[in-house]
Amino acid sequence: MVGSHLKSLNAAKKKRLGVNMNKDIIEKLFPDALRRIEAGRCPICAEVIKPEEFRTELDIKEHKISGMCMACQQKVFRVD
Numbered sequence: 001m002v003g004s005h006l007k008s009l010n011a012a013k014k015k016r017l018g019v020n021m022n023k024d025i026i027e028k029l030f031p032d033a034l035r036r037i038e039a040g041r042c043p044i045c046a047e048v049i050k051p052e053e054f055r056t057e058l059d060i061k062e063h064k065i066s067g068m069c070m071a072c073q074q075k076v077f078r079v080d
């Protein structure tokens with residue numbers, strides 16, 4: 001059924017902001033970082049993540065990978 005497939009796709013899109021990294025690996029390497037991510041904080045600066053601080057889909061995508069806040073993403077990925 002195409003209809004139900006589309007429905008689950010839309011549900012996935014509506015899922016709230018979350019971090020999808022491999023927690024087992026992160027927990028071993030960076031236990032502090034994981035605790036911060038699970039508390040809704042940036043693993044680098046420990047600031048509370050506010051979904052509205054992300055301006056583009058790419059910002060959100062990066063946050064989901066690294067858990068970093070917008071400010072730390074800018075520091076890490078700045079090219080100058």
Ligand SMILES: [Zn+2]
Pocket residue numbers: 042043044045046047068069070071072073
């Ligand atoms: Zn940060």
